[in-house]
Amino acid sequence: MKRRTAFQWLGAASTLLLTLGPHELARGATIVAVRMWPAKDYTRITIESDAELNATPFFVADPPRLAVDIEGIEIVPALRDLIGHVRADDPNVAGVRVGQNAPNVVRIVIDLKRPITPQVFQLAPVAAYQHRLVMDLYPTEARDPLEELIAQRLRELDQAQPAPQTDDPLGDLIAQLPGEPTTQTPRPAATAPPPPQRPETYATDPSAPASRDPARPAFSAKQRPGAPTTGGRVDRLIVVALDPGHGGEDPGAIGPGGTREKDVVLAIARLLRDRINRTQVNGHTMRAFLTRDGDYFVPLHVRVDKARRVEADLFVSIHADAFYTPRPRGASVYALSQRGATSAAARWIADKENAADLVGGVNMRARDAELQRTLLDMSTTAQINDSLKLGRAMLAEIGRVGRLHKPQVEQAGFAVLRAPDIPSILVETAFISNPDEERRLRDPRFQADMADALLRGIVAYFSQNPPLARSRAL
Numbered sequence: 001m002k003r004r005t006a007f008q009w010l011g012a013a014s015t016l017l018l019t020l021g022p023h024e025l026a027r028g029a030t031i032v033a034v035r036m037w038p039a040k041d042y043t044r045i046t047i048e049s050d051a052e053l054n055a056t057p058f059f060v061a062d063p064p065r066l067a068v069d070i071e072g073i074e075i076v077p078a079l080r081d082l083i084g085h086v087r088a089d090d091p092n093v094a095g096v097r098v099g100q101n102a103p104n105v106v107r108i109v110i111d112l113k114r115p116i117t118p119q120v121f122q123l124a125p126v127a128a129y130q131h132r133l134v135m136d137l138y139p140t141e142a143r144d145p146l147e148e149l150i151a152q153r154l155r156e157l158d159q160a161q162p163a164p165q166t167d168d169p170l171g172d173l174i175a176q177l178p179g180e181p182t183t184q185t186p187r188p189a190a191t192a193p194p195p196p197q198r199p200e201t202y203a204t205d206p207s208a209p210a211s212r213d214p215a216r217p218a219f220s221a222k223q224r225p226g227a228p229t230t231g232g233r234v235d236r237l238i239v240v241a242l243d244p245g246h247g248g249e250d251p252g253a254i255g256p257g258g259t260r261e262k263d264v265v266l267a268i269a270r271l272l273r274d275r276i277n278r279t280q281v282n283g284h285t286m287r288a289f290l291t292r293d294g295d296y297f298v299p300l301h302v303r304v305d306k307a308r309r310v311e312a313d314l315f316v317s318i319h320a321d322a323f324y325t326p327r328p329r330g331a332s333v334y335a336l337s338q339r340g341a342t343s344a345a346a347r348w349i350a351d352k353e354n355a356a357d358l359v360g361g362v363n364m365r366a367r368d369a370e371l372q373r374t375l376l377d378m379s380t381t382a383q384i385n386d387s388l389k390l391g392r393a394m395l396a397e398i399g400r401v402g403r404l405h406k407p408q409v410e411q412a413g414f415a416v417l418r419a420p421d422i423p424s425i426l427v428e429t430a431f432i433s434n435p436d437e438e439r440r441l442r443d444p445r446f447q448a449d450m451a452d453a454l455l456r457g458i459v460a461y462f463s464q465n466p467p468l469a470r471s472r473a474l
């Protein structure tokens with residue numbers, strides 16, 4: 001883009017003043033809203049306007065800051081508000097400055113807390129949004145989801161009371177030495193011992209093959225060095241990826257009372273995480289990993305990628321359904337389909353959920369590069385068969401706490417269920433568009449009941465399909 005000096009801008013502006021008058025001069029893109037979504041993964045700043053903004057970003061490495069010049073606008077209160085949107089606990093942004101750099105050019109300077117690789121891009125109007133100028137501030141050193149799992153584990157240990165617990169001496173030791181766990185090497189810490197509170201244990205089918213198969217190897221990433229063995233079997237951590245749908249710019253479905261899908265599904269996912277982390281199945285400690293633990297947007301392929309990086313044994317995406325009319329109600333469970341959807345309704349739901357990337361705002365260039373890579377990974381029949389088993393176990397349990405919309409697992413081409421090596425389901429917990437079910441979704445009691453049902457479904461699945469029996473060589 002051709003750059004002009006302030007002097008030239010002044011000259012141009014004076015000319016316009018003469019011919020158009022101040023009213024017309026002020027006309028141009030109008031800022032509709034500014035939003036900021038801080039998260040450890042990345043911080044997003046969105047400037048929404050009624051016309052496309054002409055923006056030029058400059059990145060300065062030392063000290064790290066991103067400057068963006070926006071032409072054709074004047075400073076308006078909405079832009080100044082951006083300064084007040086910065087939160088002290090934002091992991092990436094230290095502060096924002098906004099100034100009129102030249103007539104009709106506003107410069108936004110984002111002071112950063114650490115080295116950042118920015119992505120600045122425009123989004124065309126979609127859903128309720130007009131034009132969006134998006135600044136995504138990714139830490140140059142990307143977070144490793146496995147480290148996140150470790151950090152989560154260490155937080156649990158910090159919060160845990162040093163209550164006496166005699167059956168896991170190593171766990172007690174770590175719990176009593178708050179400074180020590182951080183010195184551990186990452187991978188062993190990911191497989192740290194069960195929390196000091198007494199875990200729930202579930203008896204499992206004694207005929208389950210893995211529990212009698214000491215020869216079957218465990219996986220190194222989940223194996224605690226020196227871990228106690230049970231009957232010759234190495235202690236194996238079970239990792240369950242929980243995927244609260246939507247987030248950030250993408251509210252998901254909105255109920256008639258204003259309840260946002262992204263909020264209620266995150267609440268349920270957090271309750272389910274706590275339950276999973278307190279549960280053992282077949283003698284194995286379970287650990288939950290959230291693909292997002294906050295209100296920010298995570299592209300669909302990133303959710304899948306995160307689950308694969310923590311070597312999740314299961315992937316459970318949590319959503320709330322919506323329809324144009326208030327009547328439909330009940331929960332549904334979906335798995336991936338390789339050949340078309342099992343019903344027109346299932347295809348419609350998959351299309352709706354897959355649109356999350358458009359509403360949430362994905363940088364298409366970055367996404368396309370990623371998709372080229374993942375297209376090589378074809379989903380397999382084995383993954384879908386396991387997903388159907390998991391889905392049936394879930395439906396049986398969900399049916400005990402609420403109404404079912406569909407009594408069988410439906411299938412369609414959900415982008416978020418495409419991990420080729422992880423049984424993956426998407427649960428529509430209830431219809432947020434139904435006023436009764438919207439109320440239930442907000443009710444902590446229902447959220448807890450749903451989390452309990454999802455946990456029982458997961459445990460039932462593992463009881464019948466022990467993780468060690470599943471081949472990873474897909």
Ligand SMILES: [Zn+2]
Pocket residue numbers: 245246252253261319320353
């Ligand atoms: Zn959804």
